[in-house]
Amino acid sequence: MSSPKPTPIISVSRVTKDFGSTRALRAVDLTVEQGEVVVLLGRSGSGKSTLLRHLDGLERPSAGVVEVLGEDVATLRPAALRALRGRVGMIFQRFELVPSLTVLENVLTGALSRLRGPRLGLWAYPRSLKLLAITHLERVGLLEKTYQRADQLSGGEQQRVAIARALMQDPRILLADEPVASLDPESSDQVMRLIREIAADDGLTVVCSLHQVDLALGWGDRIVGLRHGEVVLDTTTDGLGRAEVMEIYGRVAASTAELTAIETELGAIDVGDGVSVGTAARGGRR
Amino acid sequence: MTAARTTSRPPEADTAASLRRPRIPTSRIAGCSAVLFMLAFGVYSLTTLDFSWSNVAASTQNAVKVFSLMDPVSLPAPPDLAYLIGLTLGIVILGTVVAALISIPVSYVSAANTTPAGWLRVLGRAIGVITRAVPDVVLALAFSLAFALGSSLPGILAIGIHSIGMISKLFADAIEQIDHGPQLAVRAAGGSKAQEFWSAVFPQVLPSWIATVLHRFDINLRGSAILGYAGVGGLGYAMKVAFAQFPEGYGRGLGIAAVIFVLCVVLEIISSMIRSNLLGVDAVGNGLGGRILRAAGKRPPVRGQPPGGHVAALGVEAALRRPWTRARVRNLSWAWTAVAIVVAGYWMADVDFGQISWNYVVPTLQSFWPPNFGSHSLDEFAQALLVTVEVAFASAVLSLVLSLLVGSLAARNVAPNNAVRTTFRTILVIFRGVPELVLAIFLIMVTGLGNQAGVVALAFGGVGLLGKLVADSFEELPPGPERALSAAGATRSQRYLAATWPRGLPSLIGNSLYLVDTNIRAATVLGIVGGSGVGFYLTNASTVLTLHGQVTTLVIMVFGTVLVVEGIAAWMRRVFR
Ligand SMILES: Nc1ncnc2c1ncn2[C@@H]1O[C@H](COP(=O)(O)OP(=O)(O)OP(=O)(O)O)[C@@H](O)[C@H]1O
Ligand SMILES: [Mg+2]
Numbered sequence: 001m002s003s004p005k006p007t008p009i010i011s012v013s014r015v016t017k018d019f020g021s022t023r024a025l026r027a028v029d030l031t032v033e034q035g036e037v038v039v040l041l042g043r044s045g046s047g048k049s050t051l052l053r054h055l056d057g058l059e060r061p062s063a064g065v066v067e068v069l070g071e072d073v074a075t076l077r078p079a080a081l082r083a084l085r086g087r088v089g090m091i092f093q094r095f096e097l098v099p100s101l102t103v104l105e106n107v108l109t110g111a112l113s114r115l116r117g118p119r120l121g122l123w124a125y126p127r128s129l130k131l132l133a134i135t136h137l138e139r140v141g142l143l144e145k146t147y148q149r150a151d152q153l154s155g156g157e158q159q160r161v162a163i164a165r166a167l168m169q170d171p172r173i174l175l176a177d178e179p180v181a182s183l184d185p186e187s188s189d190q191v192m193r194l195i196r197e198i199a200a201d202d203g204l205t206v207v208c209s210l211h212q213v214d215l216a217l218g219w220g221d222r223i224v225g226l227r228h229g230e231v232v233l234d235t236t237t238d239g240l241g242r243a244e245v246m247e248i249y250g251r252v253a254a255s256t257a258e259l260t261a262i263e264t265e266l267g268a269i270d271v272g273d274g275v276s277v278g279t280a281a282r283g284g285r286r
Numbered sequence: 287m288t289a290a291r292t293t294s295r296p297p298e299a300d301t302a303a304s305l306r307r308p309r310i311p312t313s314r315i316a317g318c319s320a321v322l323f324m325l326a327f328g329v330y331s332l333t334t335l336d337f338s339w340s341n342v343a344a345s346t347q348n349a350v351k352v353f354s355l356m357d358p359v360s361l362p363a364p365p366d367l368a369y370l371i372g373l374t375l376g377i378v379i380l381g382t383v384v385a386a387l388i389s390i391p392v393s394y395v396s397a398a399n400t401t402p403a404g405w406l407r408v409l410g411r412a413i414g415v416i417t418r419a420v421p422d423v424v425l426a427l428a429f430s431l432a433f434a435l436g437s438s439l440p441g442i443l444a445i446g447i448h449s450i451g452m453i454s455k456l457f458a459d460a461i462e463q464i465d466h467g468p469q470l471a472v473r474a475a476g477g478s479k480a481q482e483f484w485s486a487v488f489p490q491v492l493p494s495w496i497a498t499v500l501h502r503f504d505i506n507l508r509g510s511a512i513l514g515y516a517g518v519g520g521l522g523y524a525m526k527v528a529f530a531q532f533p534e535g536y537g538r539g540l541g542i543a544a545v546i547f548v549l550c551v552v553l554e555i556i557s558s559m560i561r562s563n564l565l566g567v568d569a570v571g572n573g574l575g576g577r578i579l580r581a582a583g584k585r586p587p588v589r590g591q592p593p594g595g596h597v598a599a600l601g602v603e604a605a606l607r608r609p610w611t612r613a614r615v616r617n618l619s620w621a622w623t624a625v626a627i628v629v630a631g632y633w634m635a636d637v638d639f640g641q642i643s644w645n646y647v648v649p650t651l652q653s654f655w656p657p658n659f660g661s662h663s664l665d666e667f668a669q670a671l672l673v674t675v676e677v678a679f680a681s682a683v684l685s686l687v688l689s690l691l692v693g694s695l696a697a698r699n700v701a702p703n704n705a706v707r708t709t710f711r712t713i714l715v716i717f718r719g720v721p722e723l724v725l726a727i728f729l730i731m732v733t734g735l736g737n738q739a740g741v742v743a744l745a746f747g748g749v750g751l752l753g754k755l756v757a758d759s760f761e762e763l764p765p766g767p768e769r770a771l772s773a774a775g776a777t778r779s780q781r782y783l784a785a786t787w788p789r790g791l792p793s794l795i796g797n798s799l800y801l802v803d804t805n806i807r808a809a810t811v812l813g814i815v816g817g818s819g820v821g822f823y824l825t826n827a828s829t830v831l832t833l834h835g836q837v838t839t840l841v842i843m844v845f846g847t848v849l850v851v852e853g854i855a856a857w858m859r860r861v862f863r
Contacts, residue, residue, distance in 0.1 A: 090471070
């Protein structure tokens with residue numbers, strides 16, 4: 001590269017993560033520069049969610065170092081870790097709004113890291129923050145839903161509320177774990193466009209895991225492929241075609257049959273959510 | 287392949303093999319023996335408690351004498367009555383609220399998904415188990431030393447501590463059942479543990495918590511009459527005082543008993559109404575309240591209209607003003623009503639912290655440890671426990687027999703016609719509505735008998751519970767086998783015995799054991815009124831500071847017994863699945 005290299009905003013080096021006997025990540029190296037939009041690809045169980053959780057300090061590496069915004073996540077004290085999480089917004093496949101609260105209150109929970117003590121009810125938040133939250137709601141196009149219960153909204157709307165909640169954190173980094181996997185194509189389009197727009201306007205760094213290769217190609221600046229917890233692909237999307245992704249990802253793609261197999265592995269053919277073991281999806285639903 | 291093999295053998299051998307009875311597993315045999323043993327013990331208890339017809343006749347004479355001598359049923363003067371009702375409600379409200387407040391941290395550390403540490407979780411569960419094991423009336427007796435005479439604080443504290451067991455358990459269960467996602471989202475946004483709880487967990491569990499508190503309020507109100515025997519003011523105490531004067535007080539005592547009964551029913555209706563209206567949960571109670579509510583056909587109101595587009599039109603500043611939707615008005619008025627009720631409870635219960643003798647508080651708490659037998663022996667306590675257990679079993683057996691009769695006739699698929707079913711369903715509802723402790727006190731007073739009256743009272747309550755379960759479990763059975771038998775020309779009673787009965791049996795055994803379990807706890811408390819069994823020793827030991835070690839011993843013994851019954855019940859459920 002010709003331009004001087006800026007300090008990375010995210011730097012993951014030789015990170016390994018074990019859950020009991022399962023190795024979710026194997027010596028993962030990943031460096032993300034300020035303002036990059038990175039897509040994580042990989043089939044179910046490849047470690048996408050685990051990697052993203054490390055970037056928000058929700059998980060500590062078994063080995064290796066995770067540095068986010070210049071801080072080593074594993075060594076932070078609780079208060080500093082919370083402050084760091086405050087600078088990193090996170091969006092989930094299942095939105096994870098509190099169903100019985102109003103949209104506004106859900107957005108306001110994004111500001112909690114800046115507030116001392118617990119908050120219950122709208123009146124517990126200062127007027128300035130409420131104003132800010134409403135501004136964010138306007139930005140995601142949901143101003144008229146401000147006082148509606150979160151569970152009365154459609155999936156796409158809920159995800160947009162979740163984006164507003166993340167914006168409320170005033171984040172430098174936005175992490176998204178399969179943000180559109182439970183949405184219909186139309187809302188999914190809307191949400192992906194919104195994330196891209198916001199990233200561009202606010203100069204956010206984005207790391208987003210996706211299932212769909214086609215979506216990833218048209219959307220991200222860079223694609224990182226994971227397989228069995230290993231990074232097997234890391235490339236910019238400039239002039240990259242679908243077949244090329246497949247080729248690089250699968251190292252050799254000699255026959256069409258093999259290509260199809262790799263495609264399946266990448267999750268391009270979405271088998272639906274029943275097999276998903278993502279952390280957000282696992283959250284104790286019965 | 288199998289076909290080939292069967293044809294190669296003579297067909298008769300095959301039929302014979304299939305006819306041979308499968309071996310009955312030993313666990314099954316043990317289970318059946320245990321059931322028979324417990325039935326036998328129940329019948330034995332009935333006889334050993336002198337539950338003879340001559341005794342019944344004697345007590346009937348007694349009752350007749352009482353009724354002929356006593357004044358007509360009367361009520362206290364309206365202002366007095368209002369005061370007594372207010373005092374009782376105030377104590378029960380405050381006690382329940384205190385328990386609910388303490389239960390919040392207890393459930394927080396007890397729930398697997400919120401507990402900060404494993405040992406705290408064990409501690410939380412232990413607090414729940416211990417507080418549930420000590421009857422509130424025992425607590426009230428024990429606390430009375432630390433408070434001025436006539437203070438309502440011992441009652442509030444007693445209810446408050448005893449109720450923690452059930453409330454914190456149900457609170458923690460609710461926490462464990464929530465969706466953890468929102469909690470994770472708050473954590474990911476940099477929220478602290480406390481913020482996670484109040485922003486993501488609490489809003490999710492609130493409806494179920496409110497339902498739990500209301501439910502416990504009903505239970506506490508039904509049990510409050512007995513607190514009068516520990517000197518806690520209110521309707522129970524007034525009833526005790528009235529019944530202490532024979533014959534002139536009996537009319538009034540009966541009147542007060544009726545008031546308690548009506549109060550229980552009215553408040554059950556109100557609490558079911560709140561539960562269904564506010565929470566959008568259907569009335570689930572099997573008591574009078576739920577019934578009346580369902581009969582009235584009230585549906586939860588429609589959700590508030592979403593705020594209209596005017597907000598969008600007016601922009602961000604205007605959006606700060608929250609529109610007064612119906613949902614908002616409703617929620618706010620419920621919240622303020624709840625606050626008003628608690629404040630009113632505080633006022634009605636006459637709480638006066640000046641009545642605490644602080645120098646007694648610490649010695650009172652210390653006095654419960656270590657457990658000991660005082661001047662009594664293990665043998666005496668064991669004998670007393672046996673009597674209490676006998677009361678529990680005897681009433682359970684009576685309930686079982688009556689429930690099979692009443693419950694069967696209340697089941698749609700057994701009752702000969704709908705009129706019979708309705709009649710017996712109504713009988714069951716009425717039985718359930720009667721607070722059995724009030725009934726027991728009344729019977730003990732009127733018949734002059736202790737254990738026998740207790741058995742009858744518990745049996746009544748048991749029929750309400752068990753009879754309904756019998757009826758429901760029969761109605762839930764798939765109708766196939768009965769149809770098959772009636773197609774084969776079987777009579778109604780043949781169908782009942784051959785098809786309905788055997789299949790309803792497993793759940794009946796489980797429910798009967800559950801009844802024994804609750805009866806042991808209730809019989810302990812009744813012994814305090816009737817002066818028999820464990821209750822007798824509990825009464826004596828609770829009121830003297832230096833004897834409190836015996837209270838601990840007795841409570842442990844009762845609790846151990848309950849645990850054994852629960853263990854047997856769990857085992858039976860596995861055997862008869
Ligand atoms: N908390 C955990 N405990 C045990 N194993 C875990 C845990 N979290 C993840 N794993 C395991 O780590 C591996 C990677 O899981 P991860 O959730 O990161 O996959 P993913 O790529 O996000 O999959 P999906 O597309 O289904 O969401 C899986 O084998 C999973 O079972
Ligand atoms: Mg995942």
